[in-house]
Amino acid sequence: MRDEVLTRWVNQPPADPVYQYLRDAEKESAWEVLGARERVLDIASEANVTRGLDAAYVARVDFSSTAIDYAREVLGDEVDRYEWVDPETPRLPFPDDHFDGGVSIGPYDWKFLDVTALTAEVRRVTRGDGLFVFSVPTPRSPYHTGGRFSLRYYTPGAARSLLAPGWELADYDLVYQHPYWLHSKLAMAPPALQRPFVTAAKRLDDRLDARDDWDDASYLVLGARPLDYERHVERALDCLYRPTDENGFWDAEGGHIVRALEYDVADGTIAGWTPTDDVVWRYAPFALMGSLRWRCSSLGDGSRDAKIERELAYFRERVADPDTLREMPSYGIGALTYAFARAATVYGTEYATVARDLYEHADERFDFDDSEDSLLLYGWTYLYEVDPGADLRRSIDGALYELVERQNAWKTLFYFDNPTTRRHQNQMYTLWALSRAVEVTGCTGYLENVEAVLDYTIEERMRDDGAFIWEDPSRRTYAGAELRRRLGTGFSRPPHWEFLYPCHQTFFVVAVAHYYAAGGERDYDDALGEAMRWIYGRNDLGADLTEVSGLGVPVRFLTTDGRLDVADQQFKGAYEVGAYVMALTDLVEHERARARGGTPRVGRRRAPDATDRSP
Template sequence: MSEQPVNTSETTSHDARERRLKRWVKQPPVGPNMQYLRDAERLAATERLGHRDRVLDVASESTVTATLDADDVVRLDFSTAASDTAREVLGDAVDAYEVTEPETPRLPFPDDHFDGAVSIGPYDWKFLDVPDLTEEVHRVTKPDGLYVFSVPTPRSPYAANGDNRFYEPDEALDVVSPDWHLADFDLLFQYPRKLHLGVNVLPDAYQERFVDVAERLSEELTEREMWGRASYIVLAARPMKYESYLERGLEALFRPTAEDGFWDEIDDCIIRALKYEFDDDGSPTWSRDESQEWRYATMAMMGVMNWRSSPVGTDAYDGKIRREFEFFDEHIESGELPEAMPSYGVGPLLAAYAMAARVFEGERDDYLASARTLFEHADETVEFDHAEDSLALYGATYLLEAVPEDERVEAFVDRGLWEISDRRTAEGLYGFDNHTTRRHQNQMYTCWAVARAIEVTGKTGYLGDVEDVLDYTVENRMREDGAFVWEDWPLHARLYGEARSKLTTGTPYWHYLYECHQTFFVNAVAHYYAAGGEKEYTRDVRRAMAWIFETNGTGRDLVEVSNIGVPMRQVTTDGRMDNRQFTNGWRDQQYKGTYEVGSYVMALTHLLDGTVE
């Protein structure tokens, strides 16, 4: 048998990679200027991680592994030779050594196995599949865990070599989006290439002076968030387990009220809300809200059908979804609906029926008949003079997708798009006749509707209107912690309200931050992108969602606080959740409405199906 030819170029490349991986584990001594970067990355990583129970080190330089503060340390390398070298250097300081292929990294650990992970250096390497590795680390990191890794930027003095991968700040942040929340970061300074090389040949004592300056500049870059000046970026990210949150949110909607869910097993329907009171230990106790408002469950169903009709939807709740539609059908057939519904209820329910007609082919005609009944009511009654009328337009866009040949539906969508766009104000918002028109939720509902209308009609000339509202919202209503205020009141109105609140026992409503306002924004951005929008709102979406799970001032995940699978409704601006009334004369706000859950489910769906990141 003749010998098979050997591809010498591939062999040489593989050997070079093996040598590089081994050399990376145990790096040779260098002067102070080069050692400074190694130390800066290592210190940033270990300080961000702090003490952990079980940490995964993904092929960091061995001094990083050696200084981890953890009860158990597991090290993963990208070749057997590199792992053997690490074992020689680190010995029993590491509890287990594992190996995976860099082109197809698969981590041999169960889900949620580590409460910390670190990777200092490997993200430079072009042969590493960075998205797959990051996804795998996400899988094995616990929800409250932290992943710290570093990336070089084109400002690095080593960028001229061309051997590594380099990241602009937005590209570095894209690595963590949308599955991670950026919890912290360090921006590291290095001297430009020529100066860097010149400093390297100086005596150590002189190099130390340059190192002192570089350390101070790194501190300044980090403090002032000067991302564009950094040579290396150390990112500390927490996993956002959106799949788990979505599963729990859906389960809560369809769980019986007797088990603190939103499903009425007697009437086979979703209820309006659950009320809550805080116990002495700060835990909420839930009870059913017995009131009926037709606009709450309709938005819940809109969110459910957005999920069900998406690539991430399943048939897990089809039985209860059908029963919910049967419940609404009974009230439509009796004539009670849609007469008793505001446009806020008609629009979302119309959207839900239209999506159901496309998902459940066997019931298509029945669902379309109900959708048409709702649409005809909207066509006859909606004047687009109230902000919530925009939701009627939103619902009609889904019906137009289901029956694109229907000229009456098309005319309604065109009319709504025109009349709403005609209500733009000088400040860049939509101005309707109702006094609450400027409020965050009303602006976001309108963005949903206009963006959806653009998507189904192709009239992209209106995209700038949506963009203006999103820009205004981010610039004027988004707080540093990522929360959105209900409305940006002028100073004189706030001062008057503050003085008035001193005479009452209540908390002014502008002191409350609402979880649903976060998802309203995320859904607006998602629809903007689906309509063809190109402006970047990814970081704003990340911040908005992170507020729900981490940055809300309480230091807690609002889903975990509720203990029912969906986030708590509200937090005060100073980070409180208590039993005080909203404010004197205002309705008690201590409930979780199913319309909020619908928007929450919809936002998580958009994040998981790739509509928005």
């Protein structure tokens, strides 16, 4: 039965005007949005869509052998290559970045098609400058009344969520159809009587687009552009290991990553970068952690091994000095524990000995009364995977208990003794540790704790443009600040809640990635996409923040009014680049798992909606 449906779909005969109108509207919208391309993949569109593609090379995929045979018979030499794939495991038989365009008009309706895996696969085979155009019906369609159990229908938010987190919406067209009560009567009328109503539908279609009225559209034709995380992670690593005299973080003479690059501002733009290497013992360890995250992933290779191992040697020498080790905060020791534990899986087990020494020092010294102590637990969970000792397991269990005890049942967030405990980064570090502890201990009951903080973060701290504020101040604090501002006795610099940091976006991404890895079933992909799109253009500057910096990584901050010139914040820290590499690596791994069908979103509980903020 399914083969018959798929085969009939390939080449549909002309229909009465009210039906033909929709086919033509989808087809023409797809051609217009896609434009001229070099190499296009058509995924089981009706043959007339395929015929009209403006491309030098066209490949076509169908979802049954009989359908692809019929497509070959109908289209012949108009298509350069024909393939068929299993709709339930749609692995596309093409290499990465093979096409600069893709189109699929119709198939996203089919319930037997794994649209999550397909969308991820299309991203894999589409170049970073490519465009994928596909259509979906909405519950506003007149066909929904009789077809809602046999076909898929998408709300605008659900349609956009198909793109998260690996795509950004580049263009779209909204298609109008008359409501069911009218459409059903027109379908039985003579063609001559249908045509005036088709003309009216076209006018209403134009009105939808003019008003940007997604809610009254019957079909959505979406043009999506890949968010090229693979390219961004390469640029970030290049920045991290590029010499300082080339605006990178690598001190070639000292053989290590410097703490930060400082910048000047002229005429509202960044005028130049200067390396600074004063000792903080927390910035470079995070950069090393990001490097090892990449190196141990499916993205990693040996191209940067020499510098990574040199950085490991640099810190191995430092932590061997008891005085230096006592200077290091938990923030740095936790990151280094992670780095040496992960290095043991790539470069040799001797690195696990360093991680073990760091654990024993920290276990005796820290009490988990500071939110940054969470990073110790984070590092310990990775050491446990290479050195699963009973003492380490007891420490992990104890630290897990300490973290959970710090979560306030009335206020949702974690409250430690440090005054910055409520700030976004500290909440995210605790989520990293808590999720990892759940993953290695199997105590999945604590995933509810993680969800509560992630939900709070989205609902209370995520702006409409996807940026996270540093901290949501109390009403009293905010009102007092506004009063001082109006009286002219305000802050000499913006208050902390008016700073927006790209690293806060990445901290959230890493937290969600660990939640997923621990078995979390709530779907946060929409929020992931929103968070990253803010970095790449959906911000107050309307610019890619990696281009604003000129470094290949995002600029450190924007204020809520789009400023870059706040004196004590005019730098880019190595820890930010490390977190950025971690997030990008996690996003690529997530997309690859989705393409394999490894992280299905069907059946996951929806998180607070981040897609209905605006198209």
